[in-house]
Amino acid sequence: MIEFTFEQILTNLLLAARWTIVLSIVSFIAGGVVGFALLVMRVSKSRLLRTVVKGYIEVFQGTPLLMQLFLVFFGLPLLGIEVSPWIAATVGLTLFTSAYLAEIWRGCVEAVPKGQWEASSSLAMNYFEQLRHVILPQAARIAVGPTVGFGVQAVKDTALVSIIGFTELTKAGTMISNATFKPFLVYGLVAVIYFVLCYPLTRYARTLERKWNAAR
Template sequence: MIEFTFGQILEALLLAARWTVLLSLVSFVAGGAVGLVLLVMRVSSSRALRALVRVYIEVFQGTPLLLQLFIVFFGLPLVGIDVSPWVAATLGLTFFTSAYLAEIWRGCVEAVPKGQWEASASLAMNYFEQLRHVILPQAARIAVAPTVGFGVQAIKDTALVSIIGFSELAKAGAEISNATFKPFLVYGLVALIYFALCYPLTRYARTLQRTLYGAR
């Protein structure tokens, strides 16, 4: 057993938490960008595009994230594409996040009254102009709470990438716990750090809800 002080354990966990934050941001931003493209395809008038996106969403929502990470990390080298744990984690989380965000945002778009589409069409707007100037601004207000809520889930999902060797907060906690034989202390600190990362987002979502909707 290696003796570590409380300060050393906390410092090591906080250093590892930087990678959790970075991975969460990169995967959420990239997943949001892909999800926005999927959304435009999902609500388009093309049956082929809608069907393609529907299959994509069902595949990534219908299979465990852990399995998706395994396929990216171990499957790509089989076809000659070597990926690092960082790249595999980013790709896996991006695909997973984009599928859920596209579906969340589709629901928000469909919540916009159909009359808004008809009114914008009467102004001779094309499909993309309707989305950009009329539909998406209204859908964005509805999407705030579920998007931030999923962002909290995305932070917690990063713990799964430890299984492919990426050293983030959960993996660092396991390694330190094995070295110190202090699982209650170490995992308690890990839980507190995750809470410190997620709680401000939930509070921010409530603040936005009050600002946008006047909710109490």
């Protein structure tokens, strides 16, 4: 057993939390970009595109994130593509996040009254002009709250990447716990740090939902 002071344990956990924050931000932004592309195809007039994207979303929503991370980390090397835990974690979380964001945003787009589509069509706008100038600005007001709320889930999902060897907050907690034999203290601090990261986002999401409520 290695003796660590409380300050040393907390300092090491906070240092590891930096990678949790970085991974959350990178995967959420990349997932948002991919998710937006999926959204455009999901609400397009092409039946083929809608079917492909629907299948993509159902696969990633219907399978555990942990399994997806395993497939990326252990599956890509079988194809001759060597990936580090960082790359595997980023790719896995990006694909997972994009599927959920695309579905959240699709619901927001479909919440816009159909009369808006008809009105913009009567102005001789094409599909992309309708989305850009009429539909998406209205859908964005509805989507802000749920999107920020999903960001909380994205932060907590980073805990699963510890299983593929990426050293973030949960992995660091496990390593320190094994070294100090103080699991209650270590994991208690891990839980507090996650709460400090997630609670402001939760409160912010509720505030945005009230502020941008479509009914107003």
